[in-house]
Amino acid sequence: MSRIFRSTDQTAAAADQINAENDRTGRPASSSISRRAALGGSLTIAAAAALTACGKSDSKASASAPAPGSGSGSASPAGAASGFEAGNKVIFVVHEKNAFFTPVQKGFEAFGAAMGWQTQFIGPASFDQSTVVNMMQNAVNAKPAGLILTRIDTTSYDGVIKAAKAAGIQVILSNVASADYQKLDVAFVGQDFIPAGVVAGQQLIKAVLKHSGRKDGVIIIGKIQAGNSALEQRGQGIAQAVTDYNKANGTTYTTEDLLVGTDEAAAVSKIDGRYSRSPGSIAGWAGTAFECQFVSTWAKSKNLVGKFGNGGFDLTSPVLAGIADGSIDYTIGQNPWAQGWVASALLAQQINPGYPSFSYDTGAEVVDSTNIKTVKTREAKFA
């Protein structure tokens, strides 16, 4: 029974054991534990010290990183030369770090290097509402000169944006702003999602007609993530384009949502499952992000390339490779570089001399077989 109830007074029991050990060995057990605990503590401190070094090296790397295409990193930072923003800390917090954000980060860091900023680009590996809010709050607590944030719903991030502004931190939104962001008196650099979705829908119908000529069937609207207002709005735009086309041309396309996630193996299984349910019903796959790369992988494995229209958004390398090999018909770019670089430039003028920012639409660039070489060459600079 003493074993059963040991935890009701674990500390007392442990103390008794220590006393017994003390008596048996003739040396104080506490000193031994203290040494071990101190060793463990030292281990923790050593790990933390290594991280300090990481943090410092990261800042240095940012300050000396050349802008893609500049050819050299040796030019003196313009901001530093003018004496304006050198040394300012600017933090970019995204809702989820994934492949899309690589050129965004590069654009941000390139501008930061030119200004002599200490840049930091952070976000959780997978989206969770309160984790993102906490990261943003920690960024505010770091007292940077400026913050660039993604706002993927209409309320959750407003408290922290207001807190940042109240603390005198300049804020700008990038990539996704959600409805009513203007009430926060912040600008937004990113795509206008519904019109971009309409462009995507039009491209998909063009691809369906090219591949099969069919005038009916389901257009699957793929999503990599639930609860992301940007993807939902693109999906609305795609559905709107399909409805408009049906009305104008007497076709009977329908749309259907499919959440596939970002894990390729799981996404391919879901795509295959949907196809297997009714193979003849599907006219095309219209992604709201980079789902088309998963459709490409699946179609190649099943020898189904060219049987459907397939397209999506973003300029990630697998998507561009799919366009180059013909397994993807189109993608809609949103100039991710600008979402880092232009957002930083607008933030810089907010910080000093203090001009208010304006929103900047990073567009809906159609990339297909006609311009893929040029786009691939351009995007390779971010690899």
Added chain:
Amino acid sequence: MTTTPGMSLDTEFDGDRAQGRWRRLIGAHEFGVLVATAAIFAFCALFVNHFLTSENLLSVAQQIAFIGIIGAGMTMLMVAGEIDLSVGSQYGLLSVLMAYSVTQWQLPVALAAVLVIGLGALIGMIQGLITTLFKVPSFVVTLAGLAILRGAALLITAGQPLQGSTSPGYHSLVGGNAVGSLAAQTLWMAAIMFGLGWVLSRTKFGFDVYATGGNAKAALNAGIRTARVKVICFALTGALCGLAGFILVGWLGSANPLTGNGFELSVIAAVVVGGASLTGGVGTMAGTLLGALVAGLIANALVLMGVDGNWQQVATGVLILAAVLTNRLVATRQAALH
């Protein structure tokens, strides 16, 4: 000057008592994580800019509130020898239901809160009953729960975030500042952890929980209804997920179907870093609080230190491992003493 024998005895007694207290402290399961927390705190205080400000420290306390609240239930469950992998999904689903019930069903906030907390308890109870009646390992049952409940959240919302109540009273109750910059969430966490800590360490039910996780057969022989204890712990954990959902929606004004995505790992990490054993019978609320604090301090310090996002993933793992090793070193020593 002479010393009377009585005075000498008193002094010796006081000395023994002080020594006993010290030995009890260093012998505690939480001593390792206490050392790790103190080490991280000291490092941050000395070397990290903007760390040692009241606003930042209170902000860290706010950030660990959800881990602390759900972690309190998870501590009891793990002490009882079980685990719940579905807490992140439960928290997500119940957040969504909280937002849905106040906006779509127009329920009063208090009634909606009772509904989600009760539903959380029911979900936990069902998982507990499946685990105990059918002798299915809880990690399997709750892994299935993780998928089912997340799917339910996505179905209810059609994948979109839901608006919550805009009631100022509700917001200030759970999302405002209680005193100065001290967030209401921090007080909720403190109340829950203190209350359940008391239950775990000072009541018959707490003894039963330790007994169930420590040696289930012996506990049964001693007349403890171990299955009932486990089901209650599951239900309690579910109810706390409901409470966390109620607080989250009041704080942020919306609920996302992906709320709590991967959150189960953060909660389990806090409980384990805090000294609880995955095999049951060991663990305390104070340890879990320290485990949550370690996670919160690390997340906060990495941003303040300017560590890049990708490195933060690595750094978090390294520091948690270091904290666990610190704890383990002490535990190993204790085992040797036993």
